[in-house]
Amino acid sequence: MVVYIARRLVQAVLILLGVSVITFALLYMLPADPVRQIAGRSATAQTVENIRRELGLDQPFLVQYGRYLLGILHGDLGRSYLQRTEVSSLIAARLPASLLLMAGAIVCELILGLTMGLFAALKRGTATDQALMVGSFIGVSAPQFVVGLLLLYLFAVRLGWFPIGGYGTFAHLVLPSITLGILGAGWYSRMMRSSMVDVMRQDFIRTARAKGLARSTILFRHALPNAILPVIAMIGIDIGLFMSGIVVVESVFGWPGIGQLAWQAIQRVDIPIIMGVTLVSACAIVLGNLLADLVSPLIDPRIKLQ
Amino acid sequence: MSEVKDGEPALANGPRASANGQRHGQDPVLVVSGLTVLVRGEDGPRAVVEDLSFSLSRGETLAIAGESGSGKSMTSLAIMGLLPKPGARIGGGSIRLGDRDIAGLSEGRMKAVRGRRIAMIFQEPMTSLNPVLSIGRQLTEAILAHEAIGRSEARRRAIAALRAVRIPDAEGRLKQYPHELSGGMRQRVMIAMAIALKPDVLIADEPTTALDVTVQGEVLELLRDLQRDLGTAVILITHDMGVVAEMADRVVVMKEGRAVETGEVGQLFDAPQADYTRDLLAAVPRIGEGRGRMETRALESRAAPPLVQINDLCVRFPIRSGFLSRVRANVHAVEGVSFEIAAGETLSLVGESGCGKSTTAKALAGLVDYSGDIILEGTNMAGRTSEERKAQRRKVQMIFQDPFASLDPRMTVGDLVAEPMVIHGTARREERWARVAGLFDRVGLSADQMARYPHEFSGGQRQRICIARALALRPRLIIADESVSALDVSVQARVLGLLRELQAEFGIAYLFISHDMAVVENVSDRIAVMYLGQIVEMGTRDQIFGDPQHPYTKRLIAAVPRPDPHARRRAFERAASEIPSPVRMIGDPPNRLELHDLGDGHLVASRA
Numbered sequence: 001m002v003v004y005i006a007r008r009l010v011q012a013v014l015i016l017l018g019v020s021v022i023t024f025a026l027l028y029m030l031p032a033d034p035v036r037q038i039a040g041r042s043a044t045a046q047t048v049e050n051i052r053r054e055l056g057l058d059q060p061f062l063v064q065y066g067r068y069l070l071g072i073l074h075g076d077l078g079r080s081y082l083q084r085t086e087v088s089s090l091i092a093a094r095l096p097a098s099l100l101l102m103a104g105a106i107v108c109e110l111i112l113g114l115t116m117g118l119f120a121a122l123k124r125g126t127a128t129d130q131a132l133m134v135g136s137f138i139g140v141s142a143p144q145f146v147v148g149l150l151l152l153y154l155f156a157v158r159l160g161w162f163p164i165g166g167y168g169t170f171a172h173l174v175l176p177s178i179t180l181g182i183l184g185a186g187w188y189s190r191m192m193r194s195s196m197v198d199v200m201r202q203d204f205i206r207t208a209r210a211k212g213l214a215r216s217t218i219l220f221r222h223a224l225p226n227a228i229l230p231v232i233a234m235i236g237i238d239i240g241l242f243m244s245g246i247v248v249v250e251s252v253f254g255w256p257g258i259g260q261l262a263w264q265a266i267q268r269v270d271i272p273i274i275m276g277v278t279l280v281s282a283c284a285i286v287l288g289n290l291l292a293d294l295v296s297p298l299i300d301p302r303i304k305l306q
Numbered sequence: 307m308s309e310v311k312d313g314e315p316a317l318a319n320g321p322r323a324s325a326n327g328q329r330h331g332q333d334p335v336l337v338v339s340g341l342t343v344l345v346r347g348e349d350g351p352r353a354v355v356e357d358l359s360f361s362l363s364r365g366e367t368l369a370i371a372g373e374s375g376s377g378k379s380m381t382s383l384a385i386m387g388l389l390p391k392p393g394a395r396i397g398g399g400s401i402r403l404g405d406r407d408i409a410g411l412s413e414g415r416m417k418a419v420r421g422r423r424i425a426m427i428f429q430e431p432m433t434s435l436n437p438v439l440s441i442g443r444q445l446t447e448a449i450l451a452h453e454a455i456g457r458s459e460a461r462r463r464a465i466a467a468l469r470a471v472r473i474p475d476a477e478g479r480l481k482q483y484p485h486e487l488s489g490g491m492r493q494r495v496m497i498a499m500a501i502a503l504k505p506d507v508l509i510a511d512e513p514t515t516a517l518d519v520t521v522q523g524e525v526l527e528l529l530r531d532l533q534r535d536l537g538t539a540v541i542l543i544t545h546d547m548g549v550v551a552e553m554a555d556r557v558v559v560m561k562e563g564r565a566v567e568t569g570e571v572g573q574l575f576d577a578p579q580a581d582y583t584r585d586l587l588a589a590v591p592r593i594g595e596g597r598g599r600m601e602t603r604a605l606e607s608r609a610a611p612p613l614v615q616i617n618d619l620c621v622r623f624p625i626r627s628g629f630l631s632r633v634r635a636n637v638h639a640v641e642g643v644s645f646e647i648a649a650g651e652t653l654s655l656v657g658e659s660g661c662g663k664s665t666t667a668k669a670l671a672g673l674v675d676y677s678g679d680i681i682l683e684g685t686n687m688a689g690r691t692s693e694e695r696k697a698q699r700r701k702v703q704m705i706f707q708d709p710f711a712s713l714d715p716r717m718t719v720g721d722l723v724a725e726p727m728v729i730h731g732t733a734r735r736e737e738r739w740a741r742v743a744g745l746f747d748r749v750g751l752s753a754d755q756m757a758r759y760p761h762e763f764s765g766g767q768r769q770r771i772c773i774a775r776a777l778a779l780r781p782r783l784i785i786a787d788e789s790v791s792a793l794d795v796s797v798q799a800r801v802l803g804l805l806r807e808l809q810a811e812f813g814i815a816y817l818f819i820s821h822d823m824a825v826v827e828n829v830s831d832r833i834a835v836m837y838l839g840q841i842v843e844m845g846t847r848d849q850i851f852g853d854p855q856h857p858y859t860k861r862l863i864a865a866v867p868r869p870d871p872h873a874r875r876r877a878f879e880r881a882a883s884e885i886p887s888p889v890r891m892i893g894d895p896p897n898r899l900e901l902h903d904l905g906d907g908h909l910v911a912s913r914a
Contacts, residue, residue: 003629203433209388210428211448211499212421215413221447225438300438301483 004305005290012286019282020072020275024065027271034269038081055081068275077279078272080265087276091258095280097167098257101249102242104177106235109184114231116185117192121227122219124197132189139186144245148179148252165254176253180245184238188231195227202226225299232299236285236292243281333404334361335506335539336385336424340399341409343380343389343563353397354380356563362507367533367540369554369571371547373586373794374765377563378543382509384409385541386426387416403506422452425500429512431492435484441495442480448499467498470535471528489659490521497528504536511543518658519821523865523875526552545794547590548824548867551575552874559583571871589799590869591824593851611684612646613782613815614670614702619643619678621665625889635891639665640676641839642898647783650813654826656862657836660888663819666836667785670817672699683782700730703776707788709768713760719771720746720756726778745774749804766797773804780812787819802829823866827851832907835859839888840899845908855910 035052043051052058056067071078077087113136120132155175156164162175199205200223208222246259254260258277265273297303343355355377362368370378383389385401387408401409408419420426428434436444445464446457453460461480468476471494484492493513500508510529514522530553533540542553550557550571557574559567559582567580578584621640624633640662647653655663669676672687672695680687682698690698703726706712713722723742727733733741743753749770760768769789776784786805790798802825808814820826826833827847834844835858843856854860864875890896899911 007629203428203430204436206388207428207434207496207499208436210386210420210426211451212417212419213447213451214417217447217451222436222439226436301440302437302485 001305005294008290008293012283012290015286016279016282020069020279021065023275023278024068025061027274028061028064030269032269034081034271037269072279077276080273081270082268083270087272090261090273091276091280094256094258094261097255098246098250098259100173101176101180101246101255101257102239104173105180105184105242105245106238108177108181109188109238110235112181112185113188114192114228116189118196118224120189120193121196121200124193129193133193136186136189139182140190141186142182144179144183144248145252147182148176148249151175151179152252165252167254167256176249176255179252180242180249183245184241187238188234191231191234192227195230196223199223199227229296229300232292232295234292236289239288240281240285243284334363335404336362336541337402338381338385338399339402341381341384341396341401342398343377343384343394344397345380345394346392351397354394354563355384357399358558358560358563358565359399360558360565360568362539362541364506364539365533365537367542367553367555369542369544369550369557370560371544371550371557371586372560373545373796375562376560378560379511380563381560382426382511382541382543385507385509386420386424387411387413388420388426418452421448421500421505422503423505424507424509425503425505426509426511427493427496427500427513429515431489431496431516434496435492437484439483440480441482441484441487445480445495445499445502449502452503463502464498467502468495470501470532471495471498473498488521489517490525493517493521493525494528497525497532501532501536501538504538506539507541508533508538509541509543512545513542514549515544515546519823520658520861520865522549523867526867529553546867547587547795547869551869551871552867554871559586575869575871585796587869589796591795591799591822591828592869593824593827593863593866610648613649613651613683614647614817615679615681616646616666616670617644617679617681619666619669619676619680621662621669621674621676633892635889638839638888638890638896640669641896642678643836643839643841645834645841645844647815647817649782649815650809651831652809652816652818652829654818654820654830654833655836656820656823656826656833658821658862660838661836662839662888663836664787667704667787667817667819670783671702671704671785696730700732700779701782702785703779703781703783704785704787705769705772705776705789707791709765709772709792710760712772713768715760718757718759719763722760723756723771723775723778726775730779732779741778742774745777748777748808749774764797766793766801769793769797769801770804773801773808777808777812781814783815783817785817785819788821789818790825791820791822798825805829823863835862838886839896840911841901841909842899842911843909844901845904845910846906849906849908853908855904855908 035048035055035057039048039051049058056064059067068078075088077091079086080090083090116132116136120129123129152164152175155161162171163169166172205218205222208218213222246255246257247263248259249255250257250259251263258280261273262277264270265277293305297305338361339359341355341358342353344351345354358377358381360368370381372378380389380394383394384396385408389395396409399409400407403419403423408416411419435441442461442464445467446460449455449460449463450457455463464480465476468479473479473491473494479487479495484495487495497513513529514525517525526549529540532538540553542549544550554571557567557569557571558565559574559580561582566582567574567578569579574583575587578587619640620638620642622636622638625635625637626632627634643662643666645653655666657663665674668674670680682701685694685698687695687698713719717725720739720742723745724738727738727741742756746753746756751767751770751774755763760771763771772789790801793801805816806829809816816829818826818829830847832844832846833850834841835850835856836842837858843850843854843859850859851863854863888896901909901911903909
């Protein structure tokens with residue numbers, strides 16, 4: 001177990017290294033010039049050159065990347081070009097809000113997705129099944145900003161049940177969580193449905209019925225733990241989907257998380273922040289997957305971590 | 307009527323004999339009359355069981371025998387109220403358990419009957435237990451579902467049930483999960499679960515079909531002992547007439563949903579009334595009966611170089627663990643196997659699951675990495691370029707066990723048979739089609755079926771297609787890996803006949819892999835018995851079956867149920883332990899067995 005986690009963490013470092021190289025290279029090749037953004041339109045060529053030299057952006061790619069990497073190894077993610085603050089403290093200030101939003105979204109995904117999938121599987125071939133699957137299809141395909149705006153209009157503007165935006169109370173959390181979670185809920189319900197349909201056909205379910213067990217026991221004790229396994233693996237991957245989702249959702253709801261930070265940074269070509277947010281997201285994805293892999297053997301005794 | 311058991315002392319079989327005596331007593335436990343099961347089809351409901359009637363008394367074993375599609379499993383599911391929904395339903399008739407008709411019972415009422423009054427064990431022990439729940443949990447929940455007792459009492463009963471099915475260390479097993487047990491152990495757990503509540507009726511649907519033959523013997527004996535002790539009435543559903551002869555008091559023979567014959571087991575085997583029963587019994591392969599048996603060919607060509615020579619073949623699968631995934635242990639699947647196959651000869655590899663017989667075949671076909679020498683017509687496959695190996699391998703073709711899974715469902719059967727010729731570039735297009743047509747004709751299919759898809763054919767026809775595909779490259783050796791095991795006996799007999807004809811016609815050699823000793827006895831020239839990756843005995847068919855020397859060979863032969871109710875075995879010799887694991891740590895290789903020649907090429911491993 002310890003060996004397994006250690007090996008996965010070593011892999012994680014390699015993955016992060018790869019992510020940093022690729023992101024850094026992409027940002028380097030970007031046609032937009034960050035120095036122009038910092039200096040403003042009216043700056044002289046001399047000022048621009050000075051800033052460029054000051055930030056080390058006149059150096060060749062490998063030198064730039066080497067410096068950045070050295071910084072990371074010392075726990076230094078650099079400073080924002082525009083705000084002149086430490087990227088690490090910027091991210092640290094906004095990370096809790098994003099994590100809260102993600103947690104809310106996961107809860108919403110699981111509750112919505114699993115129940116929808118379960119019901120659809122049990123009512124397979126009926127109108128209920130069809131309706132649920134059409135619903136999940138809409139969930140999967142609707143753009144998040146549309147869903148967000150619709151929810152805002154309906155529940156915040158028209159009905160006034162929830163605040164229009166912002167951060168602070170539980171009521172603030174509800175609409176953004178649903179918006180972010182609805183995509184995953186769509187996927188999960190489809191997965192859960194097919195997984196459940198498959199499990200219900202298994203021989204051991206027939207055995208359970210032959211034992212004279214109650215239907216609820218068969219469903220929740222025999223079928224569900226088997227059906228949920230592929231979904232758990234999916235949650236790990238999902239955290240990656242969230243990262244793109246929160247950029248949109250946080251902007252729509254004015255949620256002060258790293259998604260908004262990233263959005264602003266992208267607009268202003270603030271490279272250190274973009275790099276920082278990317279690395280933090282990569283970390284989250286890697287850890288999410290690790291966590292999913294650690295949970296699976298608790299449910300399925302056949303899975304051994306090696 | 308008790309002639310059934312002549313040859314067995316009446317005393318030893320006391321309780322059972324008396325149960326048989328009251329067979330037609332006043333109160334049968336289960337009476338099925340006029341049962342009809344309908345399945346929704348494309349053009350309306352179709353009867354898969356039609357007007358079936360039988361009764362079952364306490365302590366009696368009734369076998370329902372038949373080939374696939376005979377409706378025997380549907381009958382058992384109908385009794386349990388477990389017919390697949392939607393689609394199948396009881397269309398008529400009654401199933402009386404005691405004085406209650408359970409045919410139309412609601413799911414809620416049926417729940418109390420299942421497990422408590424009628425229990426069932428299934429064919430597939432590997433998939434019939436829930437993989438994520440412990441054995442203890444699955445056992446106790448079955449007990450708790452029907453009895454108002456506490457957890458500790460249920461646990462005590464679960465342990466008692468496991469002891470009753472002779473599982474060693476019953477208490478320790480409760481914590482284990484199904485994947486930690488062998489197939490035979492899992493089937494015992496299933497039986498323990500079924501008998502824990504002492505049901506009136508136990509339905510065993512092909513309970514030993516998926517098990518190795520020695521394990522089958524033990525499980526059958528266990529069922530018989532339990533029935534004697536508990537007085538349970540058993541419905542045994544099986545396709546295996548050997549098992550019927552071994553176990554049943556009475557037999558219902560089913561065909562296409564109807565009972566074609568019902569009778570005492572002795573009468574049925576001695577003087578079958580229906581034509582179908584006669585055909586069925588005739589198709590059953592028997593050891594040593596000479597029916598359908600080939601003459602062992604004198605291997606006059608011994609002097610000539612063998613077609614295939616295998617020397618010291620080893621196949622190992624590494625097991626990696628630790629931080630750097632170093633190889634810590636090896637699965638020694640095949641360990642130092644040597645044999646030869648002469649042109650036109652049939653060599654059978656027999657042994658139980660995990661003994662390495664299929665891996666040996668895969669090595670020969672070039673499907674796994676190996677060490678040692680495989681010499682095909684004088685060419686050692688080791689040290690050749692892949693092009694040369696490919697050219698050589700054309701001479702070796704395989705036919706697999708599952709004719710449903712080994713044909714690509716998206717290709718026409720004509721394309722499937724032509725494919726080897728395309729891969730090896732051995733024939734031009736026009737020539738190819740002519741050859742495929744010829745092959746179809748040769749294996750007993752018509753050439754105008756070439757444009758159809760695999761799902762339009764029956765199991766036996768598909769196996770013929772697989773044979774045609776194997777023949778397409780005019781091979782010198784065909785490896786038949788359990789190629790007839792999935793087929794019904796009547797179909798099996800015809801496919802074996804075809805293989806024989808092809809051998810006579812083209813002089814093909816077969817490496818025949820099977821767990822079925824009766825089939826092996828009927829087709830082989832020579833036999834090699836494998837155990838734990840090594841050959842323990844090898845010789846001609848007559849040497850192995852007439853004069854088996856190694857204890858394992860003797861066990862294998864003794865374990866085969868004989869399709870003769872007058873020759874029931876009294877008790878089957880139980881294995882001292884399960885077959886040990888072939889997994890060995892690095893630096894701890896298994897003992898190599900040495901084979902000694904007893905004369906005339908009869909090789910036997912000396913006892914270690």
